[in-house]
Amino acid sequence: MINYWDDLQAIRRKRPLVHHLMNYVVMNDAANVTLAVGASPIMAHAREEVEELAAKADVLYINIGTLDDRWVESFILAGKAASRNNVPVLLDPVGAGATRFRTETVLRILDEVEVGVLKGNGGEMMALAGVAGMIKGVDSLGEASPEIAERLAREYGVTAVITGPRDYVSDGKRVAIVSNGTPMLQYITGSGCMVGSVIASFMAVNRDFLIASVEGLVTFEIAAEKAERKSSGPASLKVNLIDELYNMKPSDYEMARVELRG
Amino acid sequence: MINYWDDLQAIRRKRPLVHHLMNYVVMNDAANVTLAVGASPIMAHAREEVEELAAKADVLYINIGTLDDRWVESFILAGKAASRNNVPVLLDPVGAGATRFRTETVLRILDEVEVGVLKGNGGEMMALAGVAGMIKGVDSLGEASPEIAERLAREYGVTAVITGPRDYVSDGKRVAIVSNGTPMLQYITGSGCMVGSVIASFMAVNRDFLIASVEGLVTFEIAAEKAERKSSGPASLKVNLIDELYNMKPSDYEMARVELRG
Amino acid sequence: MINYWDDLQAIRRKRPLVHHLMNYVVMNDAANVTLAVGASPIMAHAREEVEELAAKADVLYINIGTLDDRWVESFILAGKAASRNNVPVLLDPVGAGATRFRTETVLRILDEVEVGVLKGNGGEMMALAGVAGMIKGVDSLGEASPEIAERLAREYGVTAVITGPRDYVSDGKRVAIVSNGTPMLQYITGSGCMVGSVIASFMAVNRDFLIASVEGLVTFEIAAEKAERKSSGPASLKVNLIDELYNMKPSDYEMARVELRG
Secondary structure (H helix, E strand, O other), X not given: OOOHHHHHHHHHHHOOEEEXXXXXXXXXXXXXXXXHHXXXXXXXXXXXXXXXXXXXXXXXXXXXXXXXXXXXXXXXXXXXXXXXXXXXXXXXXXXXXXXXXXXXXXXXXXXXOOOOEEEEEHHHHHHHHHHHXXXXXXXXXXXXXXHHHHHHHHHHOOEEEEEOOOEEEEOOOOEEEEOOOOHHHHHOOOHHHHHHHHHHHHHOOOOXXXXXXXXXXXXXXXXXXXXXXXXXXXXXXXXXXXXXXHOOOHHHHHHOOEEEEO | OOOHHHHHHHHHHHOOEEEEEOOOOOHHHHHHXXXXXXXXXXXXXXXXXXXXXXXXXXXXXXXXXXXXXXXXXXHHHHHHHHHHOXXXXXXXXXXXXXXXXXXXXXXXXXXXXXXXXXXXXXXXXXXXXXXXXHHHOOHHHOOOOHHHHXXXXXXXXXXXXXXXXXXXXXOOOOEEEEOOOOHHHHHOOOHHHHHHHHHHHHHOOOOOHHHHHHHHHHHHHHHHHHHHOOOOOHHHHHHHHHHHXXXXXXXXXXXXXXXXXX | OOOHHXXXXXXXXXXXXXXXXOOOOOHHHHHHHHHHOOOEEEEOOOOOOHHHHHXXXXXXXXXXXXXXXXXXXXXXXHHHHHHHOOOOEEEEOOOEOOEHHHHHHHHHHHHHOOOOEEEEEHHHHHHHHHHHOHHHOOHHHOOOOHHHHHHHHHXXXXXXXXXXXXXXXXXXXXXXXXXXXXXXXXXXXXXXXXXXXXXXXXXXXXXXXXXHHHHHHHHHHHHHHHHHHHOOOHHHHHHHHHHHHHOOOHHHHHHOOEXXXX
């Protein structure tokens, strides 16, 4: 039993501060999505202040999308400050596997920061699984699957979330499969980053991160399904999606398509 | 008597150049809002060019939202160039009080730059009033009020604009209270930054900054009220708001709710 | 005969990787426009990875809009890596002529990088033509014209695209004039940058860059014309424009207004 609505109401009551180190492309959308679910976003990345902010945030969301050397320094500073203060951390390893710089940055964060949720798309997460199991080579990996999520969860001591047509979530023991959403989301840049903001908001009110991840995925994807009916393309879908997040009703969660195992 | 429409028409005739040092989150929206009221935005922050641009701009808008050490250097360079060339400056102290880095940056700009309008939300402006009157402690401050605006105006030699459900504007002698707008604006990230772009545009055509600030607030907030009637949430509100700014008519200003004192 | 539809379908089949070094203001819109025509955008600018990405991209789009010294370094690194690997380069010289820093940066890129398409508005392109022909002075230049495009094409060895009410395209031998579009596009910040993303997408499937440029201009501007009928201002126009790009049909290209000479 997942209490989607209760936890969404808890976000709206608590208005948790979600400190984003978010890529430039999606900063605006991520902030608006966070506001729409009732949380309070702050986008800040300067080394002069990230520790101070991360320490008092309710959740820290590190998204490496448009990283450079200065941002990497801030990822580490903010992440360590969060870890020292028991602030949960969500890490989005955007483009892991696409360049060495990204893969190395992700591995460094996973090594130096207490990451609660690691959320990426199939390609990114399989690249990280490949790195983790490098001695087996990459060929054996195949398609994204609940097993990859499980393996990543154990390897890195995180809750792993692999987004896609089906989303796979695992904390190393349990597995959840979420089948909501719509293919048109792929035509909105950063839709995966935005869902991260929703998951982060739920992490502020539910420390069972597997459940918080499912709540975030389901909330975002049901809003997308409702939005798509009113939309004529990806740009109107984005507008309607944020409106729908703002207007969620308890009955909307009847649309949830979730399978929980373990 | 405030000549809203005449001054809006003056913006559209003159197409003033509004040089923004704007945070990353709101750059796009601020540029679009500036265009919608008829002014010409330029977003540029490199130390190699900010002096050259600020010197020939009609207004300089410094918004510290996503500052770092390099941006701070540019705030000062651009601000001083504007001051030397009698270019009016609007300062938005985003997050003042939230971190030391922000508070110190704002105080440094207020010290080194000739700021015409200082515009922030209640929390930011009360933090700055607290710093200004530190010897009295912070507890005595209470809620934002016309008196805080008046005090900030005198303390820093600016026109102070405190945005909120009611906006308080003061130049240290006169006070204006603006009661337009809608609560849903709080769910649009950077709505306060966007109103800054509209105030800045009016500053280019009206050097009575108290009046220019009221004109900017009223124009933006009436557009928001009209937009809200057509909107089903904060994302459609933002789209409709920019469209309404573009479509302002003289009769729209009959909706203005402004109290002028002094 | 220009095969708009065939080439648009080729983009959708191939899903070319369009590496953007795009200004902060338009990053989000440019990525969404690129997705809407069926290509795959990546926004990345760190010196640690731009060479690796540009080398394997299908097209590199350098837009100098919000440049600073670090971005300039990345423009050069990415541009040279593209040149070494026969990856076509589109350069948008945003603000050329407005500051020395911009003009010098553009000239440096044109000197050190193999630029395929140089696309700017009238002011920018005339500034560059003025620099190229400095000994003749600037006064002789007059209005943007097919002749300026032709001259720039020869001077810099590029396909030159001058956007405006009429767009002028030349590769130094042929000239094309595109008369689609709507004046309201001027009220969308970065509409010129967005059209660059569409041209870049066509460059990935058609190495005749004059034709690819015309295809990009026509596709974007027809989508704008269709969008305008449904829009009540510039913000809804932007939403509808991206939706229309996503929904292009073969018959839409009957609206093309193109004159080809030479």
